[in-house]
Amino acid sequence: MAIKKQIDKPYDYFNKAIALLLSLLIFIVPLFFGLNMNSLDIQKFACFHTLLIIILWCWIAMIVFSGQIQFRWSPLCWVVSVYIVINIAATICSVNPWVSFLGFYGHHEGLLSLISYYLLFLITINFIDKTRIHWVLNAITLSCVAAGSYGVIQRLGLDPVKWELFNAGRCPSTFGNPIGLGNYLSFGLVIGFCLYLFSLTNKPTTQPVSKKIKGTQKGVATSPSTPLANLKYIYPVFLILMYLGFCTSQTRASYLGLFGGLVLICGLFWRAFLKKDVLVVAGIIFIITIGFNLNPETSMFLRFKQAVSELSTKAAQSKQSQEKQEKTEGQPAGPARFFIWKSVSDIVKANPALGTGLDTLGIVYPQYKSIESARAEGAYAVAASAHNELLDIAVSSGLAGIFSYLCLLVFLCIIWIKAYQTFPDQRLYLCAIGSGIIAHLIQNQFSPTGIADSCAFWVMLGLMVSSTTDSSKPRIIKLNWLNDGLIKILIMVAAIASGIAFWIYMVIRPCIADFNYEQGTLLQGNVELEQQAIYRFQRAVKYNPHEIQYMRELAAFYINKAQANPQKEILEASIKQAQTLTKFNPYDAVGHCIIGASYYLLSRINEASLSQSLVPYQQAIKVDPLNPDPHNCLGLVYLEMKDYPKAIKEFKEALRADVSYPVAVNNLHRTYLEQGKIEEAMATYKELLKIDSGVRSVLLREKLVDAYLRLGKQIEAKKECEDIKRLDPENAVVKQVIG
Numbered sequence: 001m002a003i004k005k006q007i008d009k010p011y012d013y014f015n016k017a018i019a020l021l022l023s024l025l026i027f028i029v030p031l032f033f034g035l036n037m038n039s040l041d042i043q044k045f046a047c048f049h050t051l052l053i054i055i056l057w058c059w060i061a062m063i064v065f066s067g068q069i070q071f072r073w074s075p076l077c078w079v080v081s082v083y084i085v086i087n088i089a090a091t092i093c094s095v096n097p098w099v100s101f102l103g104f105y106g107h108h109e110g111l112l113s114l115i116s117y118y119l120l121f122l123i124t125i126n127f128i129d130k131t132r133i134h135w136v137l138n139a140i141t142l143s144c145v146a147a148g149s150y151g152v153i154q155r156l157g158l159d160p161v162k163w164e165l166f167n168a169g170r171c172p173s174t175f176g177n178p179i180g181l182g183n184y185l186s187f188g189l190v191i192g193f194c195l196y197l198f199s200l201t202n203k204p205t206t207q208p209v210s211k212k213i214k215g216t217q218k219g220v221a222t223s224p225s226t227p228l229a230n231l232k233y234i235y236p237v238f239l240i241l242m243y244l245g246f247c248t249s250q251t252r253a254s255y256l257g258l259f260g261g262l263v264l265i266c267g268l269f270w271r272a273f274l275k276k277d278v279l280v281v282a283g284i285i286f287i288i289t290i291g292f293n294l295n296p297e298t299s300m301f302l303r304f305k306q307a308v309s310e311l312s313t314k315a316a317q318s319k320q321s322q323e324k325q326e327k328t329e330g331q332p333a334g335p336a337r338f339f340i341w342k343s344v345s346d347i348v349k350a351n352p353a354l355g356t357g358l359d360t361l362g363i364v365y366p367q368y369k370s371i372e373s374a375r376a377e378g379a380y381a382v383a384a385s386a387h388n389e390l391l392d393i394a395v396s397s398g399l400a401g402i403f404s405y406l407c408l409l410v411f412l413c414i415i416w417i418k419a420y421q422t423f424p425d426q427r428l429y430l431c432a433i434g435s436g437i438i439a440h441l442i443q444n445q446f447s448p449t450g451i452a453d454s455c456a457f458w459v460m461l462g463l464m465v466s467s468t469t470d471s472s473k474p475r476i477i478k479l480n481w482l483n484d485g486l487i488k489i490l491i492m493v494a495a496i497a498s499g500i501a502f503w504i505y506m507v508i509r510p511c512i513a514d515f516n517y518e519q520g521t522l523l524q525g526n527v528e529l530e531q532q533a534i535y536r537f538q539r540a541v542k543y544n545p546h547e548i549q550y551m552r553e554l555a556a557f558y559i560n561k562a563q564a565n566p567q568k569e570i571l572e573a574s575i576k577q578a579q580t581l582t583k584f585n586p587y588d589a590v591g592h593c594i595i596g597a598s599y600y601l602l603s604r605i606n607e608a609s610l611s612q613s614l615v616p617y618q619q620a621i622k623v624d625p626l627n628p629d630p631h632n633c634l635g636l637v638y639l640e641m642k643d644y645p646k647a648i649k650e651f652k653e654a655l656r657a658d659v660s661y662p663v664a665v666n667n668l669h670r671t672y673l674e675q676g677k678i679e680e681a682m683a684t685y686k687e688l689l690k691i692d693s694g695v696r697s698v699l700l701r702e703k704l705v706d707a708y709l710r711l712g713k714q715i716e717a718k719k720e721c722e723d724i725k726r727l728d729p730e731n732a733v734v735k736q737v738i739g
Helices: 002-031 040-066 075-092 097-102 111-127 130-155 178-201 235-249 252-268 270-274 276-294 300-316 319-327 336-350 361-368 371-377 389-422 424-443 451-466 485-523 527-543 548-564 568-584 589-604 610-623 628-640 644-657 662-675 678-689 695-710 714-727 732-738
Strands: 068-071 206-213 216-224 475-478
Touching: 002 040, 002 111, 002 130, 002 451, 040 068, 040 111, 040 451, 040 485, 075 097, 075 111, 075 389, 075 451, 097 111, 111 451, 130 178, 130 235, 130 424, 130 451, 178 235, 178 252, 178 270, 178 276, 178 424, 178 451, 235 252, 235 276, 252 270, 252 300, 252 424, 270 276, 276 300, 336 361, 336 371, 336 389, 361 389, 371 644, 389 424, 389 451, 424 451, 485 527, 485 548, 527 548, 548 568, 548 589, 568 589, 589 610, 589 628, 610 628, 628 644, 628 662, 644 662, 644 678, 662 678, 662 695, 678 695, 695 714, 695 732, 714 732
Parallel strands: none
Antiparallel strands: 068 475, 206 216
């Protein structure tokens, strides 16, 4: 018996240490940030993976020293595992397996992240039993309190950190953007509210505890019946701080998620809302809500009103009126997100089985972007996320992925209902877990997921298993071969070496690369420091050679430098870097454009033929048909070749998505003037004005005025000037024509 206790003692120590480390991970990852604001996700993932490696080391050490594996499993684990396997298959078959594995820049939801979340799920199951569930729930709550408080500090203008994405109306807190703050705080609010109700329903009571004094037993101490019972005065303060921070985010999807989570709580524990303490807290939150909505800058009511207005506009459009509008005005009506969803749906139809691979939407989206989406979002908009979780999964892993995910949710719902009926003492904890998952699912149909709420979601899945699993009966696998001391040492050395290698290549190097990338972007505008800038970009590519953004920026730096002073060496370096980029990602329109521009500039110094630039531009158009840049550049090449019909066609294509594109407007006008086809130019300008007759069309109208004047049509020119003056009162052309 004594030997067994000696074996169990280190096992218990490791068990408790891992549970505490998991709680620390949940607490610190949402709050962690560095001074490099370029991509906060990289820094948060660095923090997440560092703590995850330490937890895995402890788990391996526990197995090695105890000589056995104690493992808990449930039917939900099988469903989750199937989902993971399908995503592994989707990554292998991806349009770009490296991007699918590592994730798209600024999003980082590739297979590596998914596997990390899966490990987090398994760790939660095995080390967070029923007695420790409140550890994790309180860690989430405290983390949200800190994040919400920091958001309030930002709103008051007291934040010493200069956040790039910060504006006075919407605060990012430690997330870098207000969406991340709102999404995560919706977790904290529903969980914190359930913990508050738990503290109200469990009065502090005392029970005798035996204390050994000099070999005798004597009941001299007392302990509360629940660790939450004495916190009923603290949770209201936590809830108010979280809600204040939540209001500063002004994220509509988060409000919908919070409402969905509260519906579950209210439906199950509506009697608790009649208590005086709860009514006081609800009254304070109601006053805060009114206060924020009285200010137009912070009013969520106005943001929801705007969304409803856009939805009404979209719903009022009949199919016939849409077709008519496409043929005449061409301006899309309704929220831009609808057009994104339509484009993403086309991607799913084209890749139904396993999708295009995890986190590759940012790569393939330009090929499927609709003209409505281009006009609503902007011609250069790239969607790294569909702003809808189900569509994101469908794109990433196809119908197989979406089916397995929906099965997971259905199975989760069944488990939750059975657990709620079977374990009455766990109902408030189950309600906290269930409402948190509901909040996550609702908000994720409108806003992209961040690492903080992804971690919380996967931990919630693990807690669902923990709350329904008998912690006293884990599966035990004896490993007698671990009795050899040399084998123990070898396993620990291998585990430590593997962890350090992973940490260096997947944590440290990406952080160094991103730091250099940010420094390069800060230096590139200074001519005197351009050598330092290019050195920084080169180091970014060296430390993370699989990041498209870094390769693209380095190639763009070369071509931008060559445009001011074309030199063969610089242009050849530009072509080489852009070819590396397009080899890694054949769908990169920017890379193809840089190659085309490099050959164009080489032709200007007689180092290449002009026709060599045609194929790269055509390839750029193929992968991004609505990008105006390759159309304009290709049109310019045709113009210099005196192939006017093709040049006009490309310039008109460039303006189809963006009538305000100034270079294409000027080139189109120049082409018509060289041909002497002024009447044809006027007809083209009038047709393009039907796409957008607003402020963005001023330059096009100026060319129309010039055409009228060239034909001696003074009255028409002055009439057009009146329209320009209405859009731009200080316009120089108007002053010249009508004074």
